[in-house]
Amino acid sequence: MVYIGIDLGTTYSCVAIFDNGRPITLFNDDGKHTVPSIVAYGEEEILVGNPALIYNTDLSNILYDSKRLIGWGIVHDLPLAEDRQLWTFNVDTRNKIAGYILHKGTPREKFVTPEEVSAEILKKLKLTAETYLGQEVRDVVVTIPAFFQAEQIAATKRAVELAGLNLRCLLEEPSAAAIAYNKKRKLDDSSILIFDFGGGTLDISILDIKNGNLSVKAVSGDAHLGGQDLDSKIMRYVIDTFAKSFNFDICDRPRLIKRLRTECRKAKESLSSVNGPINIHMDIKDELEVNVELTRERFQELCHENFQRTIYYVLRAISSAGLKVTQIDHVILVGGSTKIPLVQKLLGERFGEGKLKFDINPNEAVAHGAAILAHTLQKYESMPLINLTLNETASNVPNSFEMEILARKLKDHEILFYLNTNESGGTEGTVRIFNSQNCTVEKFMKLCSDQWAYEAAIASDKIFYVCFIQNIFEIIDLKDRQKMKGQFEISLASMINSERI
Known part of the structure; x- marks a missing residue:
């Protein structure tokens, strides 16, 4: 069964697969590579994409911007007050969840969550892939902004589940773009800035490539700037x-x-x-x-203020990475809004026009990166750039793999973690986490060899992000308290759950 990659975007979404040694974006039934991220709720049917745009129904039942609303608890907390007057749909908060109201004020009034809307878009893309492949599709890699918070991640995962898909990995959009770019133009050791300026979000990541491996040094951006x-x-x-x-x-x-x-x-x-x-x-x-x-x-x-904010987030990311502007070797432009001449001009003035990279389709790069990773997970192959290796170990247990993911950056806290998983062992596994902005890989691996390192990490006053991975990136939720190999009980009440690359 083929694994697929999906770019679930604010304004447009698309699905891609890996075929004949390269990623390809699939055409929808209207002959286009992308589908508008819009869902129309009719009396007896739900339409997605361009059919939803022209559907003859009350405009308040044609929903969009689910990626901006997803994971939010209170509508009035959204940084969108200025734009709410321009919305054609109704929003409200129910059970501490921000969502849409269909048929407001009528006996048929219904509350719809953003993840339900996103699920309909995912179903549409799933059907597109199945039509092309001639077979059922279940497994998927879905991309998310690098700065998505725990609630937004959890809601996105629910959307994938509602769509009838099996989530193999949530891949951060800038990392997806870097993977796609590397597939087309092999990247040497360098510092890269991914400038992902799409329809709804600005996503900035500073990536370091060394010896063919990629580490995320810093992320920045705005979920409501696009x-x-x-x-x-x-x-x-x-x-x-x-x-x-x-x-x-x-x-x-x-x-x-x-x-x-x-x-x-x-x-x-x-x-x-x-x-x-x-x-x-x-x-x-x-x-x-x-x-x-x-x-x-x-x-x-x-739009002067908007454009200046993009540069502000760029400089903040560079500062968080401990770098200078002159140390950035490449600036990869992703997202439709990077086509705006002033955006290119502002970046060219900061970095030099020669460092700006335009040779990937900004509307398809993220989906291509997701498709490449999906293929890798399906085939249990090595993954260029993201420092993911799946190598059989000398073990009596069949299909035993080691996974190593190093130097993740989330907000202002750098995470280094090492995982051992046993695919045939079901839920058995170990997770040891050490959080330090100055911890070297060598120091971390030495610490992880000592049991006290994990205990010290949990007992410290630092913030830790816990993830548990089963069956090679089949991500599962940690509930309120989850025993891990019978050694520790970890409460998530004071921890943020990070389950992504």
Whole structure:
């Protein structure tokens, strides 16, 4: 059975497989590689992607932005207050979960969680893969932003389960991009900055490649900074400009808001290739219409703060990695928003244009990286870059493997951990964790050979991230208290659970 890789994006998602020695992104039934991350709930059917966009139903039942809402507990805590007026769906908090309200205020009112919406997108991509392969698909590698918190990770895992898929690994998007880039252009020893600027998120990672192995030195970014935020700035400008001439509030018309968002997105994309002004036009009724001119200069002015924030996160990541800007050897651009000329200009001014790498498709790179890792896990092969080795050991137990994952970075805490798993042994395994920003691999491996190292780590006042991996990256949850080989009982109440690469 073939393992697949999925890029579950804010605005677009796609699925890829590894075939004939290379990753390929699969076409959907509309002939495109990507599917809009939009789900429409009808009376008797649920539609995903482009059919959902044009579905004849109440607009409040056409849902998007599930990646931005997933894992949040209270709607009003979301850093999206400015944009809520531009949403065409209804949101609320139920049982400490932020989600969507279908048929609000009617007897048919229903609460839908973001993971349920994401699950429908995953089902669509699963079907795309099965149609192409002519066989059932169960196993998947799904990508997530590097800065996703524990609640967002757990909710994403629930989405995968609801979609009827078996999660083999949650792969961080910048690492996926690096894997894809390395497959196309072999990377020598170097320091790499992954600049992943997509439709909904900005994801920055500093990666170090040495002797063919990759370690994540720092991550930074913003789960609510992406192309949609730029669209919203343009929409506000158009709405305000239109209101100066006409006594008509577009914000009171959800269908006009939907159409306006589409027109503003098209204008933004056009400005990446056209130097002249773009006219944002939309008929409203009779002789009433929107006609607002947008130049590249005005667009850059409107979104100045957003663009400056991207550079802020870049510099913060470099600082967290203990590096200088001049020590970055390559800047790999991922995500549709990296096509914006000003983004490239700002990065070129910081790093030099020669260091910017454009030779992978920014819309497919993450899915390709996921597909490469999925193939590796399926075949039990070595994994370039991420320092994952699956080598048979001299053991009487068949299918026994060693896995070594080193120098993970999450927030301001660096994790080094070493795992032994016994595939045939079910739940048996050991996990020893030592957390230190200055711990060398050699020192860590020596410490892990001593039982006291684990006890000392648990007893210390440092923050530790616990993961338990069964059957080679078949990730399972640690409940409130889980015995690990009968030696320790670990409460997760004061720990953050990290179950990703």
